[in-house]
Amino acid sequence: MTTNRPVRVAVIGAGPAGIYAADILSKTDLEVSIDLFERLPAPFGLVRYGVAPDHPRIKQIINALHKVLDRGDIRLISNVTIGDDITVTELQDYYDAVIFTTGAIRDADLDIPGIDLDGSYGAADFVSWYDAHPDYPQTWPLEAQRVAVIGAGNVALDVARVLAKHADDLHSTEIPDHVYRALKASPVTDVHVFARRGPAQAKFSPLELRELGHVPDVDVVVYPEDFEFDEGSLAAIQGSNQVKQVVKTLTDWALVDPSTQTASRKLHIHFLAAPVAILDQNGDGKVDALRTERTALNGDGTVCGTGVFHDWPVEAVYRAVGYFGSPVDGVPFNAAKGVINNQGGRVIDHDGVQVPGLYTSGWIKRGPVGLIGSTKSDASETIANLVEDVAALPTAKNPDPQAIIGLLEQRGIPYLRWQDWLQLDAFERHLGETEGRERVKVPTREEMIGASRTPVA
Numbered sequence: 001m002t003t004n005r006p007v008r009v010a011v012i013g014a015g016p017a018g019i020y021a022a023d024i025l026s027k028t029d030l031e032v033s034i035d036l037f038e039r040l041p042a043p044f045g046l047v048r049y050g051v052a053p054d055h056p057r058i059k060q061i062i063n064a065l066h067k068v069l070d071r072g073d074i075r076l077i078s079n080v081t082i083g084d085d086i087t088v089t090e091l092q093d094y095y096d097a098v099i100f101t102t103g104a105i106r107d108a109d110l111d112i113p114g115i116d117l118d119g120s121y122g123a124a125d126f127v128s129w130y131d132a133h134p135d136y137p138q139t140w141p142l143e144a145q146r147v148a149v150i151g152a153g154n155v156a157l158d159v160a161r162v163l164a165k166h167a168d169d170l171h172s173t174e175i176p177d178h179v180y181r182a183l184k185a186s187p188v189t190d191v192h193v194f195a196r197r198g199p200a201q202a203k204f205s206p207l208e209l210r211e212l213g214h215v216p217d218v219d220v221v222v223y224p225e226d227f228e229f230d231e232g233s234l235a236a237i238q239g240s241n242q243v244k245q246v247v248k249t250l251t252d253w254a255l256v257d258p259s260t261q262t263a264s265r266k267l268h269i270h271f272l273a274a275p276v277a278i279l280d281q282n283g284d285g286k287v288d289a290l291r292t293e294r295t296a297l298n299g300d301g302t303v304c305g306t307g308v309f310h311d312w313p314v315e316a317v318y319r320a321v322g323y324f325g326s327p328v329d330g331v332p333f334n335a336a337k338g339v340i341n342n343q344g345g346r347v348i349d350h351d352g353v354q355v356p357g358l359y360t361s362g363w364i365k366r367g368p369v370g371l372i373g374s375t376k377s378d379a380s381e382t383i384a385n386l387v388e389d390v391a392a393l394p395t396a397k398n399p400d401p402q403a404i405i406g407l408l409e410q411r412g413i414p415y416l417r418w419q420d421w422l423q424l425d426a427f428e429r430h431l432g433e434t435e436g437r438e439r440v441k442v443p444t445r446e447e448m449i450g451a452s453r454t455p456v457a
Contacts, residue, residue: 006033007390008399010095012082012328014038015045016065017362018101021379023068025099028387033401035095036069038078040134041416041448042424043069045103049131050124052158053173054165055208056438069418075401076418077408079449085413088330092357094404096393097386099359100328100340100347104368108322108338110150114278115319119144119287123151123159123320130162130179134445138178142186144315148290150275151320152195153203157212159318164191164218164267174432174439191267192312196274196295197303199226199250200233206245212267213253219261222253226271232301272296274305278317289313323368331358340364345382346389357394359386420452427451 007030011018014036022034042048044062051058069076082091091098107122114120119141128136142163149160162170167183175183195202212220227250229237236243250269273292281288289311295303325338332341332349340360341348347358361382362375408415424442428451431440442448 003395003399005399006031007097007393008032008095008396008401009034009097009099009386010091011036011099011101013045013101013103013362013364014043014069014076014078015101015103015362016047016061017103017364017375017379018045018099019043019065019068019074020376021099021101021361021383022074024376024379024383025386026073028383030387030390033399034073035075035077035401035404037080037082038076039081041079041420041445041452043076043078043421046105049133050105050127051131052127052162053131053175054161054170055158056173072418076416076421077404078416078421079445080408080413080415083329085411086407088328088358090407092394093397094399094407095357096396096399097357097359099345099361099382099386100331100364101360101362102326102328102364104323104325104338104363106324106326106338107319108324108368110275110319110321112275112277114280114287117278117280117287118285119316120278121316121318123149123155123318124323126159126162126318127155130175130183132176132179132441132443134443134448138443140182141316142182142188144287145187146190146312146314146316147188147192148275148312148314148317149191149193149320150290150317151193151322152197152201153320153322154205154208155323156193156320157204157208159320160191160193160267161212161215163188163318164265165215166217166265169216172437174428174437174441176441176443178443189265191265192290192314193267193269194273194275194290194292195269195271197301198228198230198233198271198297199247200229200236200243201301202246202250202271204246206242206249209246209249213249215267217263218265218267219263220253221258221261221266221268222250222256223268223270224254226273227251227254228272228297230297230299230301232299233297236301272303273310274303276309279311287315287317290317323363325364325368337367339367344385345378346385356392414449416449416452423455424448424452426456427454430456 107124272295277291279289294306294308327333347355428439
């Protein structure tokens, strides 16, 4: 790149990864002009559409992200899908560099028999439903009395808690009416969470786990026979205060007298139980049971099968075994890992050769692990490499900031800007005020676009 104008950079994805990347880039010594693209009408990604509605503390992250975009030096262009509305090749005509921060929103696969039965669901899909993601239908089949959740992380806890919690105890949150009504009608009595390893290997955060014990009219049931600790487990407990807290909470629950647990709903947590099959015992194509194999710790925190199986009668199974990235047309993608091919955030082709001008950050760069701190570190590495490469960046053919807007308007794409989000935000808060709530989410894309363009009276 040999011009004297600002470096034109497009960041694709307005979740935390994209906003952090844009923010860090804006604070370098480079003179830059940054556009932040988002395929949904609203920014903030998984903080808005991946965090349970009864966790407002975590959603406070949005306040920090809001401040970055409210400065005005990063231009938000939302409701635009890169790879569809505009191809990556076309985008490179308008920008010297493109950073992909598209995250990971799909459920990772769980390859066991019966996974495709009616009543077998991905946790990410369920989360998107109860978080009113506009690309998901407003109905969800909550017909099961007994439910299994497979996984030992915070997403599994979120899904289990939302399924077990009484709808009236969620009504003060931002959930829209269709979610409240469906949860209100749910006949669920028992939710079972299955972890294939032991308590010391669980990936629950201490605070999220403790919150389960405070859900009204829901008993947490933990089984003493599931408590085994090998040398690897003891080392994990001694070496991590977080693991120690998780194990203590679980141990306290295991010591509770079952005769005192009289709530109308129960949330069971099972350890050393690996899912091996989802069963259709009636032959009607629907989930009837989950089969698990008892596992044993190997001494180092890993487990092996014992050959002892148990069938748990359930009518629905949710897999919460991780998220997985989706490819973007025109960008080299590792389908096995669910990430964009890269080295240090520099996109590389399948031969390991750097693709000029393309970069990546966040979960689509490294996989769906780590929290906000990891996302910031990711962005810092990627931006440092982009800055190092600036002299070699390909030069955009049409770098005028208004040129990309002209293309969107020419194609009739109903793009939205930061001021439009502020209007939608005000509208959702107004809906909440009428019911004494902070906000009520607008659930459909059409309604979101309409609210974005209509001032609140």
